[in-house]
Amino acid sequence: MSDARDVLLGRVRAALTDRPQPAAAVLLPTPPAPADPVALFAERAGEYRAAVHRVGLTGVAALAAEICAAHGARRLAVPQDLPQAWRPHGVETTADATVSALDRVDGVLTGCAAAIAETGTIVLDGGPGQGIRALTLVPDLHICVVPAELVCASVSEAFQRVEPSVRRRRAPLTLISGPSATSDIELSRVEGVHGPRRLEIVIAGQLS
């Protein structure tokens, strides 16, 4: 194995005998600054055919219960540390579900680490209120609570926000933009292949 390493690195070094000069410094473009990132996030997430709701800080549990009722979801998987204030009444919740148990629940309710207005994307880093990756993957319905203060204007701003969790605890990241989809048939986008086919986004914050 170390032989292969020496061979490969040796070839690369031999190929670079001219030591091309790279750009002195890479200038990273300035991201756009939308006037109302939360509104833009709601609009763009909606364009992926995710359902987007806005609610005041105290209304999350009630809205989550309504969404469950609309989907006929009676059993939800949740991360163990999901805030009590978000747990819908009248819906059975289970934490610590195994993968095969996740295949049998009606949906999952989580928080997120950040959201991106520019692209309508949710970012998960396994931090508080998010649980492990399988949790938001196996169930067919994902209800994701996005606290308004976590909405970043741009892709680069969101990456800056989650960079510390990658550096400090090597957090796995998942970026989600709408429900699972494929464009493999004549390039027409079809929602729902292997990941959750329904994505309900609940933006929680001061309603103006």
Added chain:
Amino acid sequence: MSSARRGGATFPQAAHVELRNTQLRRNLGHATRTIRAKRAAVVDELDNWQQLREAGAAIKRDVMANLDTYLVEFERAATDAGATVHWAPDADAANDLVAGIVAGHGEHEVVKVKSLTTDEIGLNDALAARGVDALETDFAELILQLDGDWSSHILVPAIHRNRSEIRDLLRRTIGPADLSDDPAALAEAARIHLRERFLRARIGISGANFAIAETGTLVVLESEGNGRMCTTLPEVLISVVGIEKLLPRFEHLAVFMQLLPRSSTGERMNPYTSLWTGVTPGDGPGEMHVVLLDNGRSDVLRDPDGREALHCIRCSACLNVCPVYERTGGHAYGSIYPGPIGAILTPQLEGIGAAASLPYASSLCGACYEVCPVKIDIPRVLVHLRGLTPKRGAERRAMRTLAWLFADAGRYRRAQRLARVLPARVAGAGPMRAWTAGRDLPAVAPQSFREWWHERRP
């Protein structure tokens, strides 16, 4: 398939066959028109698109100039994070490594994320030869696998198939006999077929779109969720990564996450992107392997005029705008990397002699350069590679004669006068026919500019 080249045909020979397939041309025309429009719309909405392209190109230039340093840095970071890093100088070495890991776990089945790199090295066939069934889980790759067909597009491998062709195939193989040709119904058939395989698979195999040197992070972009399934549910994950996929720093990823989805699927962002950094206890695979693959890439790196082909992030925007690709489709290129990028990548990865017709599979119109998110000057590299292809004796002698004529003003003037009186067909006769058959010889003007000027000079 142990090499990316399929069949021994040259590009013109294969193109002639493909061009007779009217269904293929209809499917391709429809698909490339759709995706071109989508891409243009999402690219136009970014005011800083050109800056992003510049940044993408600059980052990739830096990667190539310091590739040895970044490879070692990635190895250290990924190892510290609990992954095992392997080095594969060629396809056979990579296939042996992967097969060895699978055999070490006594497994006979693996689930795979769509990966051009594993297609390039022929991993599925290598595993099959050792009794391991590699199941493709991307919808298009599954379609091709079920039909024994092969990819014709980097991003949409079954772009040459329309919905009724796919319905017929799925009816014959995995789907119910009354399956409709509604794309949603077709996708549902794939979901049902693969669900149980995902949940029971113990080993997943992936490629990577990016590998971040400073953190040891791997990145996979996808749409369907099959990538998330394969990279999080199995106990063991093996990722085969071309050495050119590195990015120096974590912050650089934000640039490529803006360039790649908009250029490839024409979306602001693809549905799912997964990043993982070694092993996360209690979340995802407990055993992680990364196979760093050369397989000709260091040969490409050696050529200062051709190495920018390694900057490619496999978005496929150049395929979708190429007037040649749009008509011939991907199979004519005889490589897992078709289209304009394939025309410069394949001859360099495999040696110019193995794919000498590909640098000519272009009209040099430059559309590919315009759309390339990392500004690879594909037409320039095509011309460079044309210069390296083996030439016939007559062509070589003719070019040498021309060079001699053009090198001296007196000789050039006399040649111009001679060309005026010589019938055009003389130049296109004999051994030069191969060169002139496809090209019109422009008429020589009755008077050169210099002669005209000379007459008018007081």
